[in-house]
Amino acid sequence: MTRPIFSDTKGDFYSINFEKGARENTIILNMGPQHPSTHGVLRILLELDGEYIVRAEPVLGYLHRMHEKMGEVKTVGQYMANMGRVDYLHAMAWNWAWAGAAERLAGIEVPERAEYLRIIATELNRIASHQVWWGAYILDLGAFTPILYSFEDREKILDMLQMMSGARLTFSYFRLGGVANDVPPVFFDRLREFIPYMRNRLNMYHALVTGNMILKQRIEGIGVMDVDACNRYGATGPMCRGSGIAHDTRRAEPYGLYDRFDFNIPVYHEGCCMARYMVRLDEIEESLKILEQAVAAIPEGPVLPAKPLKFNAKLPAGEAYYAVEGGRGKIGVWVASDGGKTPYRIKLRAPGFSNLSIFSELAEGTLIADSIAILGSLDLVIPEVDR
């Protein structure tokens, strides 16, 4: 629990801890919004005693793009384009969350082939997301080379996703009731080649980086987060699975056809940065397993229902909530409609926001270098945090 240091002062964390300025023998350091390892425009206020962090406070709002408000002025189809921009690294999962919520409210059935294509797209995107994280995290820790290796592999995934959706980063592949279009036949050949290739590369990732002595000393036992902290802050995804909670939305609240697939949920109990690192790399392997099964089992058929929901369709009055497992954790979309042209209210639950909230507590008492290691292990995507 964060202990306010001037306990007599009223107000939020910032006014209690930072507004009065530095105390004796401390320095207040502004890390960000422009800083090489805040990955975008996150600003962190650090109060430092030498190199030790006395207090840390993330300051948000530099990339607030009103995604929730935009949902209230756009039709259901128009709003899909926003979803690829909330979390640009795992855009497919956000696509799914919005499509799922709208379908649940409108009561649309999704054809089986479209369900399989959704899983393939989301899992491919999950691998790409973890690859970016892996490269960027090692870059934060001071090694330049791995990010170029991971981007080389990610390029192959982006090529495949381009075949599916036409886009390479901010996908809008999902449609209400299915997906935008079927994939070309060559796609499955590429995917079959990719799976063993990626397994090989994953071994290479481990051989090159995971066993490195400096890396181990940098991240093992750093930023330890227990089950209690996960519960208090609502940490999901690799954050909670690294702390021993085997929670995965794909298993806990099955959606799509995930209950047909055989995959494990990687869980580590140490709760440190290394545990989260291992969870993410293991998840790449599990995603490959899912892809393997999906390629083998995908049926022929249409990818949109006979009467798909129109681009500017009105949602029936009511509420719906849909949660999916994104690369960073549980993504939730809650939509309320009064039957009008646009939804009445939309709430997006971004895992990055909850995960970032833990930072103040984890960073307290660590060195600057450790705080960078902890910040990187949260796997932040700032547009998702700010929405």
Added chain:
Amino acid sequence: MNEFSLWTVFTLVVGLVAILAFIAGNAMALVWMERKVAGFIQRRPGPNQLGPAGVLQSVADAVKLLFKQILKPSNADSIIFFLAPILSFFPVALLFMPLPFSPFFTAYSPNLGLLLILAFSGINVLAVLLAGWSSNNKYSLYGAARGVSQSVAYEIPLLLAVLAIAFQHGTLNLSEIVEQQGGWPWQWNVFTQPLAFLIYFISIFGETNRSPFDLPEAESELTAGFHTEYSGMGFALFFLAEYANMVLVCCVATALFLGGWKGPFLDGFWWFLAKAYGLLFIMMWVRWTYPRARFDMLLNLNWKWLLPLGALNLLATAFVMKLF
């Protein structure tokens, strides 16, 4: 070298000019080499547009840095702010003087050449400190503080390692140390003093602020550390000094441990340069492969391992010297 003749002055001046040209040319070549090595390790081409294999890329960079506006933060201490980059570069030029590239290519061969190098290489730290202090930037200040404690820590094991060699040869004159080694690899000091070489080689990473010990710069933590606020030639001088320092420590290692200009056949400065560049390649290789160490790890390695090992090595050397 007691008599101060016109000839001495002449060799000194020619030597200094040649050294300045050598440093500048080397820095250009090294920047190009560093990029090519990085490109090779990262499986990308590296610079390949300007000139054959991109060799003119460094020239273009140098021109860019020359013409770039020099900015000074509003509350920076003007004198110290501009003094620091100059102070970081100029001692390095002096440090090349006693290096024996070959019996002929030695600008100045004093009896205390090794001492001269060890003494003047400390000035570089002062430049880091001044740059960080005068920039009026917290990141720079942190970089400077790190730089000082790191250099203070790593100079001691460096000294111990070098001292063992001086013990063994009974001289501080670099040329004589090379003379006493043979041409074949097993006649080099690296075989009689492997531990000293290891300590020396680890220490020079800390001494030259190279990854994995590039903590004073640490761009993912301190943006650019002590030279955050420098642009144009200010930055270029720090950059030049870093590469010159790298060349220097590798040259000293070549003279002390790898037999200097001597080779199995055809002794000459080409052997010296080949060995020095081999060491430089290893330094680059390490930089593009390893993550950065944390500060306490770095100091722990130094105070708990390198320093006691260096002292033990020195004792063992002294013991063996006395015995035989």
